[in-house]
Amino acid sequence: MERFIGLMSGTSADGVDAVVAAFEQGRFRGVEARHHLPHPTALQSSLIALGRSADASAPLAAIANLDVVIAEQFAAAALAVLKLAKLQAADIRAIGSHGQTVFHDPKPARSSLQLGDANHIAAATRIPVVADFRRMDIALGGEGAPLVPAFHRAVFRSEQATAVVNIGGIANVTLLAAHPDEPTIGYDTGPGNALMDEWALRSLGTPQDSEGRFAAQGRILTALLDSWLSASYFQLSPPKSTGRSLFNLDWAAALAPASLASYPAADVQATLCELTARTIAAAIPADTPRVLICGGGAFNTYLMQRLAALLPGKRVESTEAAGLPPQWVEAAAFAWLAHQRVHHLPGNLPSVTGASRPAVLGGLYDPTIYS
Numbered sequence: 185m186e187r188f189i190g191l192m193s194g195t196s197a198d199g200v201d202a203v204v205a206a207f208e209q210g211r212f213r214g215v216e217a218r219h220h221l222p223h224p225t226a227l228q229s230s231l232i233a234l235g236r237s238a239d240a241s242a243p244l245a246a247i248a249n250l251d252v253v254i255a256e257q258f259a260a261a262a263l264a265v266l267k268l269a270k271l272q273a274a275d276i277r278a279i280g281s282h283g284q285t286v287f288h289d290p291k292p293a294r295s296s297l298q299l300g301d302a303n304h305i306a307a308a309t310r311i312p313v314v315a316d317f318r319r320m321d322i323a324l325g326g327e328g329a330p331l332v333p334a335f336h337r338a339v340f341r342s343e344q345a346t347a348v349v350n351i352g353g354i355a356n357v358t359l360l361a362a363h364p365d366e367p368t369i370g371y372d373t374g375p376g377n378a379l380m381d382e383w384a385l386r387s388l389g390t391p392q393d394s395e396g397r398f399a400a401q402g403r404i405l406t407a408l409l410d411s412w413l414s415a416s417y418f419q420l421s422p423p424k425s426t427g428r429s430l431f432n433l434d435w436a437a438a439l440a441p442a443s444l445a446s447y448p449a450a451d452v453q454a455t456l457c458e459l460t461a462r463t464i465a466a467a468i469p470a471d472t473p474r475v476l477i478c479g480g481g482a483f484n485t486y487l488m489q490r491l492a493a494l495l496p497g498k499r500v501e502s503t504e505a506a507g508l509p510p511q512w513v514e515a516a517a518f519a520w521l522a523h524q525r526v527h528h529l530p531g532n533l534p535s536v537t538g539a540s541r542p543a544v545l546g547g548l549y550d551p552t553i554y555s
Contacts, residue, residue, distance in 0.1 A: 187216070188526075189265060189279040189311070190519030191258050193300075195353020195378055195428050196480065197231040197284065198391065199223045200261035203512050204269045204276070205519035210527070212339055212520055217269035218512050221261040227253065228391075234286045235428040247286070247299070254284050255304035262309050278312040280522025280546070281305055282514075288318075288427040290327045295319070306551040314522040314546040321532045326539030329425035333358035333370030333536045334524075335517035340506055345472040348503070349464055350514065351481025353378035354426060357467045358536075367535035371422035374463040375431040377480050379456045382433045387449040396486025399457040402450030409455050409462070411439045418463060423538035457487050465494035478503040482510035521545060 186207045193200045199222040206213040223231070230250065234242055258281055266276065283298030290296060302315035318328035336348040336358040348358040355376035359369040377392065384393040393399055415435075417426060436456070437444050444452055460481070468475060475498050481487055482502040492500045502510040524531040530542035 185213075186277045186523070187271065187275055188277055188519040188522045189262050190515040190517065190522065191261060191279060191281040192515040192518055193223075193254070193258075193282065193284045194479075194514060195235065195285065195376070196381060197223060197228050197235065197353075200257055201512060201515040202261040202265040203515040203519060204265055204271065205516050207523055212335075212516070212523075215508065215512055215516055217265050218515070219261060219265040219268055220511075221257060221264060223257060227257070231284055231286065232428070236432045236434070250286075251299045251301050252304055254300040255302070256308070258283075258300050259305045259308035262305065262311070266309075273310045276311050278314055278522045278526050278548070279305065279309065280317075280518035280520070280525075281313055281315045282317065282518045283315055285427065288329065288425065288429070290322045290329070290425060294322055296322060296328045302547070302549040306549045310551055312548060312550040312552065314525045314548055316547045317518070317521055317531065317545045320543050320545050321537050321539045324539040324541060324543055326532065326534065326537035327423050327425040328537065330356040330358075330370050330372060330536065331521065331532065331545070332356070332514060332517040333368055334531060334533045335520045336360065336370075337368045337533070338520065339508065340476060340503070344474055345469070346474045346476060347468050347472050348476045348478065351376040351460070351464070351477060351479040351484075351487070352514070353381070353428060354431065355460060355464055355479075355481065357464065359467075359469065359472065368533055369422065370533070370536040371467075372425045373467045374418060374426065375456075375460055377460075377484070378428055378431055379433065379436055380453060380460065380484075383449075383453055383456055386433070387453065392480075393453055393484070396457060396484040398450055399453040400486040402448065402452070402454030404458045405447060405451050405455045407441055408447065408452070409458055411441055412436065412459050413462065415439060423536060457484070458490060461487060461490040461494055465491060468495055468498070473498055475500045476503045476506055477501070478508075478510035478513035480511065
């Protein structure tokens, strides 16, 4: 039995999800412990502002400082989940750390930047750390995202075609064919929770619309929804990936027929929710009977209701039904990616990212070599 820790902080930048994942004979066997470490409000605000910025105005010193601050958060989350699991550092083969994405532009910039210096995490935990998972795929001509479809295939593939939808700040879909020889397809469908969270913060003063209750009070504004759906990203064919630098309230306001402030706030929230639901539903093939939802969006009751309504005849449920709670799927995926790196196995799927070939992903930062 091998154990790996997976660390994930997504587009919502609300904190670090940490899991201890068990592997036996190379196969993922489940999550043994999990912990969520919230980011301080000021840190979350800084990360969201940096992720929304499409220019290079952020001072280099500020980015370098955030690199260390985030690493300290990730290390604290790893140590906390280690304690919850009643394990020692020596019991963990490696930590897989996604880091915090603050820039993602595989084309034309050919780069993706995740903060959270792995050296600091390794030094604090005394556990080898695998990090920087995206840039090898990008160097091979890929999008560097999404990376979780390879894990989805390893864990959720069954004898029936299945779509796995991760709804974080950005939503992505993995299409798993029933036959193992058929390629797995995956891509970012567009906004997940990011736009809804931004509007909830502006309108309600809360970081999210709990269970979608605010959206459920509003009505969907067809003209506003159509203006957003006309955006060029939704017309692109996969492979494709995106982030908060595109899908933010500035984007939403720029495409709106009138000022967002001129609409009832609940109606805007309902329409933003519908945008997420429609763009996800459009990605699900007609011959796919099962849809598994993970990420924070799985807890948005109104969003789940809209997805079920837009996907009649399909079984829409959270990944809990497949044995893995929805809030821990991405952290588990980066434990799996660390396992792949340590065993020199590929972590990407060229059919998903568009890379020229499969590749071992991530750099290994080992604090034990010199001790």
